[in-house]
Amino acid sequence: DAKTTQPNSMESNEEEPVHLPCNHSTISGTDYIHWYRQLPSQGPEYVIHGLTSNVNNRMASLAIAEDRKSSTLILHRATLRDAAVYYCILRGDMEYGNKLVFGAGTILRVKS
């Protein structure tokens, strides 16, 4: 399984943007970059994913480096509810046999 590297923790102020980095230097050409987050006492939830181009959805934006060896999850305006563990995961072409392998993730703390 291709590995990702994320900072252990980050802190942000409420209402400010947050940029969560992820390094994945061994990414293969068919690996998608997925982000999930886990709020306290809940199961993980999908945030966003991409392959090569930057992606936007209602929750966040995903900026992918041109060489695909790194990516950044962007929360445009952090709220207290965004405090969670954020996981950056590489996943092969999404056939049913391709599992999600979670790393340690980044603990995001949001200050009011």
Next chain:
Amino acid sequence: DTAVSQTPKYLVTQMGNDKSIKCEQNLGHDTMYWYKQDSKKFLKIMFSYNNKELIINETVPNRFSPKSPDKAHLNLHINSLELGDSAVYFCASSQEKRSERDTGELFFGEGSRLTVL
């Protein structure tokens, strides 16, 4: 309506007992999973089923036996419980990606916290 529901949410039991955790999804997905999150918060996949067929079986003791009576259910039975089995167990489901627009995202339940005394 909860998409992926697990029961029980909490389970406290003695070493050596046998227990089951049930999972049901109402999303019409083809694939279901069991993940284990230990005290250090690492999430590890245990099993995956696609249309009632086992497709992923990580290195899990054979005391753990998943059962999928139909594609909407994936239950986890654990025999001879040990202290190290204490963890939060998450069930998840996903739909096999059929087009570029599909995300293939996993939907997780809220977890079942198992405590073995």
